Amino acid sequence: MHLAVRDLAVGHPGRPVLRGVTFTAAAGDRVGLVGENGTGKTTLLHAVAGRLEPTAGQVRLVGTLALVEQDLPLVAGMTVGDLVEEALGPVRAAARELDEATAAVDAHQDQGDAERLAVALARAERLGVWDADRRVDEALTRFGAPRDTTRPLASLSVGERYRARLACQVAGRADVLLLDEPTNHLDVGGIDYLTEQVRRWQGAVVVVTHDRRLLDDVMTAIVDLDPSVDGTPTVYGATDYATYRYARDQAWRRWQQRYTAERARRERLAERLDTSYEGLSDEWRPPKGSQKHRRGTRARIHVKAADRLLEQLDANAVEVPPPPVRLVFPDLPASPAATAADSPPLLEARGVHVPGRLDLPGVRVQVPPCGRLLVTGPNGSGKSTLLGVLAGRVPSERGVRSTGPGVRVGLLGQDDEVAHDTTRTGFEAYAAHALRLLEADELDPQHLVPVAGLGLLSEDDLERPLRELSVGQRRRFDLACALLAAPHVLVLDEPTNHLSVALVDDLTEALRATSAAVVVATHDRALRADLADWPNLDLG
Missing domain, CATH: 3.40.50.300 (P-loop containing nucleotide triphosphate hydrolases)
Structure with missing residues (x-):
């Protein structure tokens, strides 16, 4: 079981969202997706899950996949029980396959049937088909979601619907689990339970999250979708938030230094070019006996050399995209009037x-x-x-x-x-x-x-x-x-x-x-x- 994303690009007509995304996640890997809002984190999950068609690159998936989105569209009449059965579909299928393989061995004692049984048994054990319903009930309880499977989803709050779906998918044990901001609707107890489950996940997990503690506690790699010096996302092997931020800040500092140095060099060359053009212009009205042909030749040579240097610099220049959005917090007032020592509460x-x-x-x-x-x-x-x-x-x-x-x-x-x-x-x-x-x-x-x-x-x-x-x-x-x-x-x-x-x-x-x-x-x-x-x- 694994997930491989190679040079993936996704976008809308006239508005690219992602490009050059490359990373892999094998069994036991836990990849955190970070980046500024609007850089395409949710879009990437949808592309990996097959919900969006990439404009370039490819996604290779081996095994089953489950996606827990931020929003759950309401379907008329859908209940908590429907979420349970949807999530446990592969588990139920594995149980049926195990029953059929066992029956085939009992009936025929064929070598092929024995091999089929071994494969079915291994899959059933990995998915834990015998206690799937207990896992669902436990997850619903630990996440604080309704346990009544007859409850209509329309009767639940946004947070309850999210927690119910998250619980079902965690109990389903998919080979590749995609989570979009999973801690948004969880309290501390629910986050602790999620952390425990993700750490023990036998397959691969890809998580979009703002939760710095979750990044510290569970991730084996971090993929930053903010643009890098070559315009593509960066994969950090760092497994904690502080190390990632240090590496990211250092990369941005080197990028800015290179950009600043190249801009300064370009300005110097531009000044040299201006000087050369001025010399070429002056040559056409030389003072008497100024050896105009030699001066004109030298001026043209200087201009051509400066032009070539500018072309080379432009070809190798670093184009810095807009920097990450930084919060400029306003200077908010402390009170409507001058605050006295005995001021009443606001x-x-x-x-x-x-x-x-x-x-x-x-x-x-x-x-x-x-x-x-x-x-x-x-x-x-x-x-x-x-x-x-x-x-x-x-x-x-x-x-x-x-x-x-x-x-x-x-x-x-x-x-x-x-x-x-x-x-x-x-x-x-x-x-x-x-x-x-x-x-x-x-x-x-x-x-x-x-x-x-x-x-x-x-x-x-x-x-x-x-x-x-x-x-x-x-x-x-x-x-x-x-x-x-x-x-x-x-x-x-x-x-x-x-x-x-x-x-x-x-x-x-x-x-x-x-x-x-x-x-x-x-x-x-x-x-x-x-x-x-x-x-x-x-x-x-």
């Missing part, structure tokens, strides 16, 4: 109660100017609900929520918190969101953060309809919308979901440095470690 909530979702009798949550708060707890404990109450998006049936005069709150929800018309371009949708905030008196026109200045999306991306952007790019856009009104309090629910690992690093640094107050709910283990010195409200 935001406060007491005794929050949202029926069926959250009940915090006697609990007071205060967010002072420049305050910090880390909210933790397992899935279902009410973290998203609490953040929605704090941001004023979810009403509390009991208790009190209050904000100081003029306090602006920005919210990044976990699942499409901001409703956008996806037929609009990024610029149009950003303007529409600004108008909504203005009408709700949640925006001061004198304090507006332009989307193009954040470094989250390029101007070309912002000119495209939102529906054409990747999941990660739309997540970047939602982050920009949370920053639009220059909030005094920034409320972030799982802020690292769908973002690139490089942007997660930039965002973590910005959250620690900003003057605004910040409230974060996250299962990201690396981010929690980075924010371990913040006050922690554990809802578990």
Whole structure:
């Protein structure tokens, strides 16, 4: 069982997405796919799974394959049990083949039947056909997914649907397992269980992830889809995130140094060429007795030599593509007015109660100017609900929520918190969101953060309809919308979901440095470690 990708290219008419992708994954290999949002990580998984036709190169697969995508399209009437049977299809087929091979041996005692039985038995043992249903039940439990196989998928939340499908595919033991951002909807217990399963996987695993701890814990190689000096992705043998980032930063530094040196050399040659042309021009009106023929010959020789050097340099020049998107975090205000020592909290909530979702009798949550708060707890404990109450998006049936005069709150929800018309371009949708905030008196026109200045999306991306952007790019856009009104309090629910690992690093640094107050709910283990010195409200 193995996977081999050779010089793969995928793209749309007039817009290439991937080119020159080459890597292999054999049994026991665990390959992490990283890169900026929009570089084609999900596209690569779809090409490997046969969902997209490559424009060049090839994919060679030996064995069965399972793909767990970020989104699960709803099919009318589909249940959890349907997911189970779909994932266990190869397991059921292996069990049937084992029964048929056993029956053939019992009936004929033929050498060929004996060989067939040996092959069937080996496959059945590898797939664990005898305890497949137990594995499904265990995975559903450990991932926090519904175990009732009659439950319609339409009745589940986005996170529950994802966890159910992930559990089924993990129990299925495919030869090649493709995972797209598998930790997005998992709590710490679920991530630990996933880590254990991936480490023990007998086949090959390819994972698109922003989770720096997962990269550290399980990967045997990292494929970076960001462009390199030759324009193709880079395979790093590093097995931990810190080593990968060091090697990547060193490669980029050498690239930049070479580019800078060649540009400087080209400028010197251009100056030499200008001087030679000036000499050639002056020659046509020489002073008397200047040996014009000898001077003209020398001038033409100098010009030709400079031209040849420029041609050679252009042929071997390093073309640096646009650098990776870097976050330019805005200078957010600490409070609507000058902060006094005894300033009241910017935001406060007491005794929050949202029926069926959250009940915090006697609990007071205060967010002072420049305050910090880390909210933790397992899935279902009410973290998203609490953040929605704090941001004023979810009403509390009991208790009190209050904000100081003029306090602006920005919210990044976990699942499409901001409703956008996806037929609009990024610029149009950003303007529409600004108008909504203005009408709700949640925006001061004198304090507006332009989307193009954040470094989250390029101007070309912002000119495209939102529906054409990747999941990660739309997540970047939602982050920009949370920053639009220059909030005094920034409320972030799982802020690292769908973002690139490089942007997660930039965002973590910005959250620690900003003057605004910040409230974060996250299962990201690396981010929690980075924010371990913040006050922690554990809802578990």
